[in-house]
Amino acid sequence: MIISIAAIRKHLALPEISWQICLLAIIGGCASAFLVVLFTLTIEEIQQLYLIKRDNYSSLDELSRFDLPIIGAIIILFFGWLTGYKYLRTGIPFVLHRLKVAHGVIPFKNTLNQFWGSAVALASGFSVGREGPAVHLGAACSSYMANALKLPYNSVRTLCACGIAAGIAATFNTPIAAVIFVMEVIMREYKVHIFVPVMLAAIVGSLITRSVFGTSHDFEYFHPIALDQYHYFSLVLLAIVLGILAAAFNKYLVLIIKKSVKYHIVPRLLLAAFITGILGYLVPGAMGTGTSAIDISLTSNLSLGLLFSLLIAKLLMTMFALGLGIPGGIIGPTLGIGAIAGACAGALVIQVLPGEYLGSDFILMGMAGFMAASLNAPLAALLTVVELSSQLELVVPAMIVITIASIVSRQLCKNESIFTMQLDAQNLSYRKPPIEESLQNIGVLAVxxxxxxxxxxxxxxxxxxxxxxxxxxxxxxxxxxxxxxxxxxxxxxxxxxxxxxxxxxxxxxxxxxxxxxxxxxxxxxxxxxxxxxxxxxxxxxxxxxxxxxxxxxxxxxxxxxxxxxxxxxxxxx
The missing domain is CATH 3.10.580 (CBS-domain)
Incomplete structure (x- = not known):
């Protein structure tokens, strides 16, 4: 048995596809998906104590909306005090950092804070997403398994990527988008020996979440798009606005991180809770991951002023929550911000072209364009919106919006991926010389x-x-x-x-x-x-x-x- 384990480790040290790495990807994907499903169920159980519907904070009275984030921040700080405040770093930037400096091995206390801290944050109305915790929990679960088996670190990195794909697929039931997100944002390389096990893990994650929550996607209630070619000029204008808006969002989020990093975590989280409580008191639809904002955006005959106030509130909530250190992801809020921006554009189009209601179409375009420009992940944004809405027809118009928004954001506004900007602001290393990048794909056991x-x-x-x-x-x-x-x-x-x-x-x-x-x-x-x-x-x-x-x-x-x-x-x- 010892000889066979040693032989497996030696084989895994090579950057090649093998049944061994595929089997481990499936096992790690199962464990990661079950952990993420447990995380999702934990959030829903907490919310059922005071909400009539998930993320529907409008059902709470004004005082409760103000108090809830403050109570949540106190609970998050209590968990941080128990584990040590230095272990409060979580989310996608932290995972990217650990992939570079520790081959994806993540401290257990950080994972504890990610699970409970993010569950409380998401249940308390903070404008953060579920995908950040899914990435962290999936990476941690698979890397713990790989490290316990004493596998070569190059295969630990691969299994870490597999856990991330399984976690995202289990969160959104979007296996294709999960694979592309891992390859485009996390690993930032397309290698077949990584792509195949990541794909298997994403399939497993999707199957597990379907068995628990069903086969439906979050945005299947969108009407089939009715965009025609003469609407493309409006889409170009929307894309330009989205690119500028995403660049401004990234810039000010990073500015908040840089200005607040010198203060202790306790006043930072309490300030984030206070800002969220005030904005939630005034604009309840801006609270939560972004699904509530999307639901409101789909409501017919909303005034442009109401949509604009919702957009400003959502932007401020997200920037201060993430910038001041509330644990959670950024993709959910970016989808919400993009949806509101698209709804604003749709309201303007109605005034120019009376009788044409294209609100839901522009909402989908806004989600795709803002996510792509903010994350610098155009392909992942495209497939995310396509899978969530189950509409292949939006591929061409979404590609128009995504490409123009990305060009405007990247070239004209000098914007970068929000993840790399967060890493720079927090002084977390994530780059290595090309020689080291090449050599870390091969374990010493192989040669x-x-x-x-x-x-x-x-x-x-x-x-x-x-x-x-x-x-x-x-x-x-x-x-x-x-x-x-x-x-x-x-x-x-x-x-x-x-x-x-x-x-x-x-x-x-x-x-x-x-x-x-x-x-x-x-x-x-x-x-x-x-x-x-x-x-x-x-x-x-x-x-x-x-x-x-x-x-x-x-x-x-x-x-x-x-x-x-x-x-x-x-x-x-």
């Missing part, structure tokens, strides 16, 4: 040399004798440390096997000159070639030794020459 000859307290003559009588090409000398507090140190000797001389003494003399001793750096068997490269890049020679159960259990070597050949030729040796 390490395990034909080892280990000697203890060996002299030079002993080394030469062993080399002459052995067919091994790697030699390790175990020298006991002079201090008991230090671990044993290992050295690697490399020799030229082509020496040909009839005189044995000359062979020994020449071979002694060929010996090159390097102090070996110990690395865990889970690491990737990126860690091996960083350990050897300064000296540009030598090797690292890979250990198994403990630091003295040497199971193989990875040489700098192997790394150099791979970087130059793209081949593994």
């Amino acid at each position: 390490m040399k395990d034909n080892l000859l280990i000697l203890e307290q060996a002299s030079t003559r002993t080394i030469i004798g062993e080399l002459l009588s052995s067919h091994q090409s790697q030699l390790i000398i175990n020298q006991e440390s002079t201090q008991a507090t230090e671990i044993n140190s290992y050295y690697w000797a490399q020799f030229d096997a082509e020496i040909a001389d009839d005189d044995g003494e000359d062979i020994e003399h020449n071979l002694a000159k060929k010996l090159i001793l390097h102090k070996l750096i110990p690395l865990n068997h889970q690491v990737t070639l990126a860690e091996a490269y960083l350990a050897l890049v300064e000296q540009r020679s030598g090797a690292v030794y890979i250990y198994g159960k403990d630091i003295n259990d040497c199971i193989g070597l990875v040489t700098f020459e192997q790394l150099r050949i791979y970087l130059v030729e793209g081949k593994l040796h």
Whole structure:
């Protein structure tokens, strides 16, 4: 059994499709989806205590709408106090950061705060989304499983992506959008060996949520679109407005993060609750994830002033909630903001073209355009709206809005993805040099040399004798440390096997000159070639030794020459 597990780990260290990684993706996807379903049910159970319908905060009286976010913030702070305030970092930016610095392994206390903190935040009327917690919980669940099995870190990253896809699919019942979101926003690369297991995990997540909540999508109540080609000019104008609005939204959200980061989390969350309570008192439709705002936007004959006030309230609620640290996602609110902006555009079109009601069509276009421009994820935005509304007919008009909004936001307004802007504002690293990006896709187990000859307290003559009588090409000398507090140190000797001389003494003399001793750096068997490269890049020679159960259990070597050949030729040796 031990041999088979070791063989599986070695196979998973390669960036290849295999039944092993697919099976683990399905298992991890199931666990992640069930955790996200439990999270969703927790929110609904809390809301049933005081709401007649999910996210319908208009049913509460004015005082309750003001008090509810403050009570929620106090509960969130209580959980933060129990676990430690430093573990309150959650959401998609934090997951992106952990993928870069820790291969997707997430501290357990952060996950506890994500589950309970976000459940309370979403049930308390804060303008945050469910997808941020879904990404965090899915990533954490799959990465815990992979790390418990001591899998190579490159496969831990892949399974982390699988958990994210399963979590998003379980949240919205949108498997295609979940896959594209993972590849476009989270991993930011399209590799077949990642794409296939991610797709399997998304399928599993969708099947699980369908078995619990049914097969319907959130926005299937939208009427079939009735946009014609002569409406496209109006869509172009809408897209320009959406691009500018998304750039302004991102800019001021990040500004709030930068200005508030120097203050303690307690006054920040209480301020967010106070602002949400005041705005909820005045505009109840702006509270919640965004579904309430979308429902109001679909109401016929709403005045432009009412829609505009709803838009301003939703923008302010979302910016202050997320900017001041309330746990939750951003995609749900962006869909709500886009929907209200689209409804405003539809109201204007009615005034220009009397008799034509295109409110629901412009709402869908607004959702797609604002999400694409704010997240810098055009394909994910397109497929999200298509799957949620179950309307393939909106692909062409939505593509027009998405492309123009993205160009305006990115090129004219110099806007970036809100996730990368949040990471920069919070000083969380998420970029690595291209060399490290390439090397972290391969685990050391896949390339390490395990034909080892280990000697203890060996002299030079002993080394030469062993080399002459052995067919091994790697030699390790175990020298006991002079201090008991230090671990044993290992050295690697490399020799030229082509020496040909009839005189044995000359062979020994020449071979002694060929010996090159390097102090070996110990690395865990889970690491990737990126860690091996960083350990050897300064000296540009030598090797690292890979250990198994403990630091003295040497199971193989990875040489700098192997790394150099791979970087130059793209081949593994």
